[in-house]
Amino acid sequence: MKLTVLMDNNTYIDQYYLGEPALSIYIEDGEENILFDTGYSEAFISNAEKMQIDLGKLTYIVLSHGHNDHTRGLPFLWERYNLDGVKLVAHPSVFLSKRYMGLDVGAPFSRQDCLAHGLQIVDGHEPVQITERLTFLGEIPRVTVFESKAPVGECVDTGKGDFLLDDSALSYEGREGLFLVTGCSHSGICNIVLQALEMSEQEKINGIIGGFHLLKTDQQLTETIRFLEKHTTGMLFPCHCVSLSAKLEIMKALPVTEVGVGLQMEVR
Numbered sequence: 001m002k003l004t005v006l007m008d009n010n011t012y013i014d015q016y017y018l019g020e021p022a023l024s025i026y027i028e029d030g031e032e033n034i035l036f037d038t039g040y041s042e043a044f045i046s047n048a049e050k051m052q053i054d055l056g057k058l059t060y061i062v063l064s065h066g067h068n069d070h071t072r073g074l075p076f077l078w079e080r081y082n083l084d085g086v087k088l089v090a091h092p093s094v095f096l097s098k099r100y101m102g103l104d105v106g107a108p109f110s111r112q113d114c115l116a117h118g119l120q121i122v123d124g125h126e127p128v129q130i131t132e133r134l135t136f137l138g139e140i141p142r143v144t145v146f147e148s149k150a151p152v153g154e155c156v157d158t159g160k161g162d163f164l165l166d167d168s169a170l171s172y173e174g175r176e177g178l179f180l181v182t183g184c185s186h187s188g189i190c191n192i193v194l195q196a197l198e199m200s201e202q203e204k205i206n207g208i209i210g211g212f213h214l215l216k217t218d219q220q221l222t223e224t225i226r227f228l229e230k231h232t233t234g235m236l237f238p239c240h241c242v243s244l245s246a247k248l249e250i251m252k253a254l255p256v257t258e259v260g261v262g263l264q265m266e267v268r
Helices: 042-050 074-080 109-116 189-198 219-231 244-251
Strands: 002-008 024-029 030-037 060-062 087-090 098-100 120-122 134-136 169-174 179-184 204-212 233-238 264-266
Touching: 002 042, 042 074, 087 098, 109 120, 169 189, 179 189, 179 233, 189 219, 219 233, 219 244, 233 244
Parallel strands: 030 060, 060 087, 087 120, 179 204, 204 233
Antiparallel strands: 002 024, 002 264, 024 030, 134 169, 169 179
16 A cells, blocks of 8 residues: 655645645555545645646545545545546545534535535445455544543534544555554544454554644643553654644654655555
8 A cells, every 4th residue: 555645734845745734645555546535725636746646546535534624625626627436435424514613614515515526425434445455444432531522613513512423544454564544533543543453353553644633742642652552563653633742752652753745655
């Protein structure tokens, strides 16, 4: 599996791509070309073009959750490319209207909009097998006691707190072990790890790239680091919604690599 970061908060020196507080990762596995999240604007498309990645050849689009820093770029994509027949894997709650601190933070499109632009929606409430080795984990059980269970804003449709039940991730079962691709980990990065391990015969995670949603140096971070020390063996690539102070704390205990737009890696 080959990964290319099309959008992140961070960019590298002397690599002149666009960055924004958002996430998008292009994945190639066998004959499948998968776009994991679509950033906040059309900037990820510009970056892909500079990297000579043809997003017109996508076979899957996967949305980690419904927040607009992961979904707002999708309409720009269907304005630029014909997406007829492309499979869209997402939890049903991705399409709920979401508000946080008075702002609209949900996806700027409906299920009907996606269908109208030729996308084939695959229900991601349960796990979805994308390739022989790559799986969308579906709704993540909230198991750990130390990860936040508080709502993030509210669902306008229901008027109730938004517990981000749509938040999920990808798990790749390679020869060297499990490798996870996360969006924001609102469901808890440790809960995601537990779900991936539960669904496989592996005992540990060999690597993780994506947002861990760790912004403070608090007890949750301490417990998360302790958990990851126990359950991971490879490199961590925390990005997007992981603060500098959190990364520094993680680096004291675990191997961490900087992530930025243009990062490419092969996972075996």
